[in-house]
Amino acid sequence: MDTRERIVNVASRLFYKQGYNSTGINQVIKEAEVAKASLYQYFPSKEDLLVEYLRVTAENTEKSLRAFIDKYSTPEEKALAVFDFILKFSKQADFNGCNFLNIAAEVPVDDARVRQLIRRQKDSIRSLFAGILKPAGKEKLADELYLLFDAALVTGKVHEGSWPVKTAKKMAEKLL
Amino acid sequence: MDTRERIVNVASRLFYKQGYNSTGINQVIKEAEVAKASLYQYFPSKEDLLVEYLRVTAENTEKSLRAFIDKYSTPEEKALAVFDFILKFSKQADFNGCNFLNIAAEVPVDDARVRQLIRRQKDSIRSLFAGILKPAGKEKLADELYLLFDAALVTGKVHEGSWPVKTAKKMAEKLL
Amino acid sequence: MDTRERIVNVASRLFYKQGYNSTGINQVIKEAEVAKASLYQYFPSKEDLLVEYLRVTAENTEKSLRAFIDKYSTPEEKALAVFDFILKFSKQADFNGCNFLNIAAEVPVDDARVRQLIRRQKDSIRSLFAGILKPAGKEKLADELYLLFDAALVTGKVHEGSWPVKTAKKMAEKLL
Amino acid sequence: MDTRERIVNVASRLFYKQGYNSTGINQVIKEAEVAKASLYQYFPSKEDLLVEYLRVTAENTEKSLRAFIDKYSTPEEKALAVFDFILKFSKQADFNGCNFLNIAAEVPVDDARVRQLIRRQKDSIRSLFAGILKPAGKEKLADELYLLFDAALVTGKVHEGSWPVKTAKKMAEKLL
DNA sequence: CATGAATGAGTATTCATTCAT
DNA sequence: AATGAATGAATACTCATTCAT
Known part of the structure; x- marks a missing residue:
């Protein structure tokens, strides 16, 4: 599974489970095993x-x-x-x-x-x-x-x- | 209106209007015109x-x-x-x-x-x-x-x- | 010397010595021995x-x-x-x-x-x-x-x- | 105009206009319409x-x-x-x-x-x-x-x- | 009972640079 | 020679909470 897809999958799971505000970018990149700047390449914010x-x-x-x-x-x-x-x-x-x-x-x-x-x-x-x-x-x-x-x-x-x-x-x- | 009541009123308005996570303690004490430690006296968290x-x-x-x-x-x-x-x-x-x-x-x-x-x-x-x-x-x-x-x-x-x-x-x- | 004064002194020295953009907030607070949030209390940006x-x-x-x-x-x-x-x-x-x-x-x-x-x-x-x-x-x-x-x-x-x-x-x- | 020249021209304009520190590599490659690795081929840093x-x-x-x-x-x-x-x-x-x-x-x-x-x-x-x-x-x-x-x-x-x-x-x- | 200065861990975001293709 | 995805360290800034007075 490619980087972008992994980010979206993890974010989707966490946003639903914990809520949007309670989910930090750090948790997303950690669980998606992706560098921070990679996430921001795909999603500027x-x-x-x-x-x-x-x-x-x-x-x-x-x-x-x-x-x-x-x-x-x-x-x-x-x-x-x-x-x-x-x-x-x-x-x-x-x-x-x-x-x-x-x-x-x-x-x-x-x-x-x-x-x-x-x-x-x-x-x-x-x-x-x-x-x-x-x-x-x-x-x-x-x-x-x-x-x-x-x-x-x-x-x-x-x-x-x-x-x-x-x-x-x-x-x-x-x-x- | 006393201190505690003012805190609850302001917090209630903001929690409903903006959401709980999006409302900071600082905004509450500012709009309630209350000292920070006063709020924590009434509400430990x-x-x-x-x-x-x-x-x-x-x-x-x-x-x-x-x-x-x-x-x-x-x-x-x-x-x-x-x-x-x-x-x-x-x-x-x-x-x-x-x-x-x-x-x-x-x-x-x-x-x-x-x-x-x-x-x-x-x-x-x-x-x-x-x-x-x-x-x-x-x-x-x-x-x-x-x-x-x-x-x-x-x-x-x-x-x-x-x-x-x-x-x-x-x-x-x-x-x- | 009080907190605010320490911040301004350190920042002044560093801004002059290294330039404004090359001086990070982290360096300022470290050298001024001040917590980050303290700095932002005195200087919102x-x-x-x-x-x-x-x-x-x-x-x-x-x-x-x-x-x-x-x-x-x-x-x-x-x-x-x-x-x-x-x-x-x-x-x-x-x-x-x-x-x-x-x-x-x-x-x-x-x-x-x-x-x-x-x-x-x-x-x-x-x-x-x-x-x-x-x-x-x-x-x-x-x-x-x-x-x-x-x-x-x-x-x-x-x-x-x-x-x-x-x-x-x-x-x-x-x-x- | 070739790649290298385009890079230098754009960088020159931006460095002068915005300053060196305020000009990011990304802005340079974007405005010069050049790949990131191309820039680093000509200019290692x-x-x-x-x-x-x-x-x-x-x-x-x-x-x-x-x-x-x-x-x-x-x-x-x-x-x-x-x-x-x-x-x-x-x-x-x-x-x-x-x-x-x-x-x-x-x-x-x-x-x-x-x-x-x-x-x-x-x-x-x-x-x-x-x-x-x-x-x-x-x-x-x-x-x-x-x-x-x-x-x-x-x-x-x-x-x-x-x-x-x-x-x-x-x-x-x-x-x- | 009230104050406000101080804190440390956290936030989202940007940086110059590297690497496999 | 050229690409663009990926990186880790740094950025400015905000948070809920504590503490000495």
């Missing part, structure tokens, strides 16, 4: 590295999620599969809520670049639901399901066990 | 100040929220009023999402003291809903409404306008 | 320390110079004494030219604050000459003597021995 | 590049200066023409004082190689004046005119307008 983390994570999330729901056939099944996806995700040992909402809590309100990336990822989830539900003529439910999506991630982080995600799924079933 | 912020905010939130819903009579009206409360809150210029979920994104996963306080506040909201809905025999909806509560705060922070909060309220109406 | 160096040096230079020439009585003697002052200064082991012109060569052209301080010190020398020569009705020579002043310092730095300063004094004698 | 800058600049300055004064016939006219040369130079938008004295303010006192180059250039100016004045039997004035030369450059840098250069010329006229 820590924020640039954050932006890449958000970009890559959004991309990967969308890809995995689409792959996951593609296994289902009806719109309703697909929509519910999204919550199974979250359930699986939330059961992982390193689950720590939503990558994007966590960052949103850390960056200043006036950081336009980062906040736009976050909003964009969220909008892609709304679009995903809308795309799924269109064939069934239930597009209007997209925003509601998206709210449950955020709730599952965020509330699932705070409480022990999987009940928030499961409850969100149950609510989604009612809606559909 | 920055985390102790954070804990007090969470405690006071939980208390004040619960108080205001209860006062707000007390103006309504039926359980259903009271439950929906919670979302009007969020709507009002979210329209304030300095709205920045949920005080507690924001902190949850900033502190290490293994910070038991802080995470417990956050969970406790969230549980108090679940109980509030449960208490409201009990007379109507709809206690089972408490967790669902609480999920919508979190969603309204968190999703309302990321997007422009009030549609997330309004959508959450609409979903609550359906449930009831 | 390295440039602020530079500004203080220029201020203090201008003040001290003016004071010593005035004290030195006060020992002479006629305007002509006083004016020439300025060059004896430089001669004495230039013979010191650590002589490294003009404190102010050295800095002028190091700071960006657009650093208004620093450049103004430098110009101001130079103007105070012009005024000094003007004040000395006024009683003799030779004020018009002030700028010419000031040019020789700068030349003595700057050319005296580049060459071995004291001939530049002595030549400057000889030229001053001719003018008077 | 940054100081080597500095040395070449001083060498080339000394050469070019002497050439232009001689060409400029050759247009005049008498020793006195030639000597004064030197100050017209400075006047022209000082009126250029990018005038920033004396190339050599600026560097002298930036390099450590014990950098023998660089300081010798600087002194050598200054001596070449003294020789130039001596050569000019010899036919008129005024060689003894060479050092005095050279002092005015340095003063014109250095004082002309600090103050607004051209008065220092003009005053230096006027003083030269008196001497001759």
Whole structure:
């Protein structure tokens, strides 16, 4: 694996696990086994590295999620599969809520670049639901399901066990 | 207003507005017009100040929220009023999402003291809903409404306008 | 001697001896035996320390110079004494030219604050000459003597021995 | 223009404009559109590049200066023409004082190689004046005119307008 | 009970230089 | 002869915390 990739992987893991502000450049370079100046060759500032983390994570999330729901056939099944996806995700040992909402809590309100990336990822989830539900003529439910999506991630982080995600799924079933 | 109170007020405002990690002790003592050693007399560490912020905010939130819903009579009206409360809150210029979920994104996963306080506040909201809905025999909806509560705060922070909060309220109406 | 004074003294010595850019904050705090944060408490940035160096040096230079020439009585003697002052200064082991012109060569052209301080010190020398020569009705020579002043310092730095300063004094004698 | 030449040209411009220490190798290679290793092939260290800058600049300055004064016939006219040369130079938008004295303010006192180059250039100016004045039997004035030369450059840098250069010329006229 | 000077470990970032290709 | 990725040491600066008064 090449240098740049190693940096992004390590930073992604640490930003998610510990938060952006609590992760120092020194820890990133140490765990990525990379010289400090090498990191700065690829990412002129820590924020640039954050932006890449958000970009890559959004991309990967969308890809995995689409792959996951593609296994289902009806719109309703697909929509519910999204919550199974979250359930699986939330059961992982390193689950720590939503990558994007966590960052949103850390960056200043006036950081336009980062906040736009976050909003964009969220909008892609709304679009995903809308795309799924269109064939069934239930597009209007997209925003509601998206709210449950955020709730599952965020509330699932705070409480022990999987009940928030499961409850969100149950609510989604009612809606559909 | 006395010293300790001034510290807590200023810290609360800054922790919510800028985040915990982005708020330095120096800024707190400067804006509170307090000597550094005075702050450390009341709060031996920055985390102790954070804990007090969470405690006071939980208390004040619960108080205001209860006062707000007390103006309504039926359980259903009271439950929906919670979302009007969020709507009002979210329209304030300095709205920045949920005080507690924001902190949850900033502190290490293994910070038991802080995470417990956050969970406790969230549980108090679940109980509030449960208490409201009990007379109507709809206690089972408490967790669902609480999920919508979190969603309204968190999703309302990321997007422009009030549609997330309004959508959450609409979903609550359906449930009831 | 108190902390702040120690910082300024050490910084002054090093800025003059090694130059501003070649002197690191770390060297200053080490030689001043002061903690890094202490330095930054007194001087929020390295440039602020530079500004203080220029201020203090201008003040001290003016004071010593005035004290030195006060020992002479006629305007002509006083004016020439300025060059004896430089001669004495230039013979010191650590002589490294003009404190102010050295800095002028190091700071960006657009650093208004620093450049103004430098110009101001130079103007105070012009005024000094003007004040000395006024009683003799030779004020018009002030700028010419000031040019020789700068030349003595700057050319005296580049060459071995004291001939530049002595030549400057000889030229001053001719003018008077 | 070949690689080496491009490097020297860019470095010369930047060293003069921004100073030696404030000019990074990266800026040089970027503006010269040259690979980093190429620069280090021609100049094993940054100081080597500095040395070449001083060498080339000394050469070019002497050439232009001689060409400029050759247009005049008498020793006195030639000597004064030197100050017209400075006047022209000082009126250029990018005038920033004396190339050599600026560097002298930036390099450590014990950098023998660089300081010798600087002194050598200054001596070449003294020789130039001596050569000019010899036919008129005024060689003894060479050092005095050279002092005015340095003063014109250095004082002309600090103050607004051209008065220092003009005053230096006027003083030269008196001497001759 | 209050003060503010002092601290040491930490931050993000930049430097001139080297090396494998 | 030319490349550009990689390096380690240094840079200016900030942090939460302590201590003598």
